[in-house]
Amino acid sequence: MLKSTSVLTRSKILTTTSSCIRTLLKYNYFQTRENRRFVLPGPKSLDQIVKVPLLERETPEAITQIWKDHHEMNPLILAETVPYTQYQVLKHRSKDCPMFVLPVFKNIGFQTVVLQFQTEHVLFTSMREFKAKGEWASPQMSLTHFTEFAQTKGIVLMRGETNDTHINKAEGRDLARFMYKFYLDDNLYHTFVEVFNKEPSRFNFEELINAVKALKPPKPRHNPLVPPPKMK
16 A cells, blocks of 8 residues: 555656646746846855965866865855866757756655756756746755866866755755766767757656666665674
8 A cells, every 4th residue: 555655646746747847848938048037146256265376276186175175064065176178068068958857856755956057057946936936936056167277277166055945965966966967978968958958748757767866876785783793
């Protein structure tokens, strides 16, 4: 009985989400900049975050480590670096396909988010809020790409801001990783992102869920009843 209920619940979630996606694509809220009414949470310029001239002296590897360490203890901020060559691909593809949807897996089920590219920014909002507020929906997470070191160091700095109410830092990291994967991997991009933007009638949300699950690292197995081996 529990298994049957789980299947029915999953089917209801997928049906509702697919309906929301069709509505999103039908009304085409994000096709022109004039219609984009997501509100950016005011990302800072890079020189307000770090001392750019000092970082200029460092190697790309050192800059990457400094950038990550600088944000590590902040529970709302995530940081990463992207190779400039990959960022160029992301930039090109995001102009051609500026919208996508991704799941955020929770302890029970998942939440669907809509992502939208705006120049160096990527905004994430919940499908539920989008359904309720449409183009006035507020982002639950934003990513900003800083290109100051793109030409000289070959890297782009990414800084993400979460609100922790709907998307925590760990979930934000997963979302960012999935976003890069789907836009940079040729097969995933053509199978899902391009289809979502250009041939929405062919988009299969359940196949997307399975593809994202395949990208998630397996959970470590640990049996608390088995004691660790004794040291000799």
